[in-house]
Amino acid sequence: MDVSVIVRFHNEEKYLGAVMEALSLQEFPFGQYEIIGVDNQSDDMSNSIVARYANKILSVGDYLPGEALNKAINQTSGKHIAILSAHAIPASRNWLSTLYTHMKDPNVAGVYGAQLFPINSKFLDKRDLDIFSRDQSRIEREDSDFWNANSMFPRRFWEIQKFDERTFELEDHHWTKMILPLGYEIHFEPQALVYHYSHIDRNDRVYVPNLMMNGRDQIEMAIDVLENSSAEWSETMIAGLTLASLAHSYHNRRAADVLGQVLLNHWDFDVRWRAAGALGKIPNKESVFFLIEGLSDPSFYVRDEAAWSLARLGELSVNPIINSIDQLNPNNLSFAALALGLSGVEAGERCAVALLAKEIKSADKARIRNAIYFAGEIVRVQGSTILVSVIAGFLDDNDDWLVAVSCWALGCFSVIAWDLIEWEVIQVLAMMHSDEIVRFEATVALGKVALATGESDFIYTLSDLLHDQSSRVRYGAVQSIRMLIQERKINVKLDSILDDNDFGVRYELKLIQKLLQ
Template sequence: MTISAVIRAYNEGEHLGRLLTGLERQTVAVDEVVVVDSGSSDDTVAIARAHGCRVVPIAKEEFTFGRSLNFGCDAAKGDLLLIVSAHVYPVYETYVQHMISPFDDRDTAIAYGRQVGDHRTKFSETRIMRKWFPEQSIRNQSHPFSNNANAIIRKDVWSQLRYDEQLTGLEDLDLAKRALSLGMRLDYVAEAPVVHVHEETWSTIRNRYRREAIAYKRIMNEEQFSAREAVFLAGVNIMSDYYHAVRHGELLGHLIDIPSFRVAQFLGAVEGFRTDPTMSQSLLRRFYYPDLRRPRSTADLGTPIDYADSTGSNL
C-alpha cells in the first residue's frame, strides 16, 4: 500500500520543518507529502517545497477544517492518507510503521495515534492528552472519538464519506461516526505518538472549545450538557490538576495557568452549547472528566528521533 501524508498548514514555519524531518527519518517511508496551505505569510511554503512536498493552496475565505482536508485528500495519490497537524512531530522512527499496522486487517477504515505534550504544553492540556490518548492501544474501538492531528484513513473510505465542510471542527469525529455506522473499523494506536505543540492564549483556548462544542452539538444529539454541569466539571478538573501538580512537585509553576485553562475550556464549551445544549454522555466523560490512572512505561516503542542534530529549517 502506498502512503500519502496530508498536512494542513497556515503560518507554520516555526514547526513544519521538524515534522517533515521526522517523516523523512522513518523506518517506513511515506510516498509523498501534500501540504494544504491556506495563505501563509511566513516561510511555510518555502519550507514545504525545500523538503520536496507538493503544496496545494486553499484561499482563506474558502477554508474550513473539513474542506482543507478534502482538498489535500483529493490531491493525494496514496492508498492510505496519513493526516497530521503541521505543529506535531513524531517521537519514534517507527511512527509510520505503527500507524499503518492496523490496515493489515481489511476491515480497518481509520486509525488515530497517541498525542503527548512537551515543555510548552500547559499542565491541564497534558492531562487532557493523557485522558484522550491513553498508553494502551484500542483495537476495533466502539465509539467514534478520533483526532486528525495524528490519524490515518483508507483513501477509498475517505472518497466514500469525505469530511463535512460545514463543521466548525471535529470533522474527524463526524467521519468516524459515519464509518462506524456502516460497520467499518476504527483503531487507536498508542505505539505511534507525536508531540502536539499547543501554544495558545486564554482566548484561543476558549475559542477552540467553543467551536468544537458547536460542531459537537451538530454531530451528537443525545443528552444535555448544562451550565451547572460545566461549573461542576471545571471545579473537579481544577482540583484534580492541582492534586497531580502537587504529586509531581509542580504546583507553584501552575497555580494560575491551571484554573485559567479550565475556565477557558468550560466557558467555551458552554458558549458553544448554549443554543442547543446537548452532549453525548458516552463521550462527555472522555472529553471532560479527569483521568486518575497512573501512566505506565512505553520504553519499547522504538528508537526516539534525535532532532538536535538536524540541519533542517526551524528545528
C-alpha cells in the same frame, strides 16, 4: 502509491522543519509514500520549508478543515491517507509504518496515534490530554476520539464518506460518526507517537460564520437550528459555536434554555460538549441549572466541559453546586469539585478541597484518579496543601496510572508546597520504575520543582534522565531543562548528548543549543 501523507499548515515555520525532516526519514518497508503540503495563506517561511520535502503543495483560501482535506486527497495517489498536523513532530522513524500496520485489517476504517503535548500545556486539562497520550491501545466501535493531527485511513473509506466541508471543527469526529455505524472500527495506536506543539493556552474557539448578518439575526438563526431535532450534525455544531462566540450579546440570553435542552437531550456527545461550552458564557441561573445537570452526563468530555463552564460563571454557580452535591452521582463529585475549585470564590474553593480529599480516600480507583487529576488543576486555592500527603500515599500503589497521576499532581504542588513533598521518592520513580509513563510523569514533576526552587540536585537528575531508554522520559527531561535555561538561566553541559534518535528530543536539543549560543 501506498500512502499519501497530508500536512496542512499556516505560518508554522517554527515547527515545520522538524516535522518535515521526520517525515522524510521514515523507514517504510511496505512500499512508497508521498508528502502533500496544504498551505493556508502562509506569509512566513512555511511554504519554502515544505517545498524542500513535499512532492506537491496545494493552496487554500478561506480555511475549513474538511474542505481542505477533501481538496488535498483528490490530488493524491495513495491507497491510504495519513494526516499529520504541521506542529506535530513524529517521535520515530517508524511512525508511518506503525500506523500502516493497522491497514491490513479490512474492518479498520482508521487509526490515530498518541499525542504528547508540551509539559506546560493548558490546551485541555490534564485528565483530557492523557486520553491521547496513554500507552494503552484501544478499539472504538461507537463514540471515537479519532483526531486528524495524527491519523491514517484507507482511501476507500474516504470515497464512501468524504469529510464534511461545512463544519469549522471536529471534521474527524463527524467522519467517524458516519463510518462506524456501517460496522467498522477505529483503532488508537500509542506507539505512533507525535509531539504536538503549539497548543499551550486553554482552547476557547471563536467562530462567527456569517458576517453579512448582524449578531441578533445570527443568534436567532442558531437558535432555530438547535430547536430543529432533524438538523444535521455540522449545522448543530456551528450553531452551538456561534452562540458561544456571540455570548456577549444581550440577545443571546434567551439561548440558554435552547442550549440546555441540547445539553440534556442530544444523542451526540460532541454536540452536548459544545452546548456546555456555550452555556458557560451566558451568565444566568438557567445556564447554571443545565450545567449542573451536565455534571452527570455519560460522557467524560461533557462532564468536564460542564465543570469548566460552571467555574467560568464564578459566584453565580457556587451555591447551586454546593446545594446539589447530595443529589450528584458519587462518581461525578470530582467534577463538581473542579468547578468549585476554579470558581474564584473562597467558599467554593474550601468545599472543593474537602470534596477532593474525600474522593481521594474513596475505595474506587477511577474516582481517586479523577480527584487527583483535578487536585492538580486547583493547587493555588487556599487550603489545597492538605491534599499533598494523601496524594503522596499513592506513589507506591500497584496501579501504574494512579502512580503517574500522583507524580504529575505533586509536580503541580511544587509551586506552593515543594517542602511538603518527599522528592527523593519521586527521583527514584523517575530513575527506576518499570513503567515509562510513571518515569515520564516523575521526570516532569522533577522539572517543575527544579523550576520552582533552582535546586541543583533536581537538575543533575534531569541531566541523568537524558540517557533513559524511553524516548518519552528523555523528552520530559530535555524539555524541562530547556525551560530551566529559559526561565532560570541555568548553564547545563550537554556535550555528550548532541543528538538523539527521537525527533522530538532532537528538536528540543536544538532549541537548547540556540539558547546556549
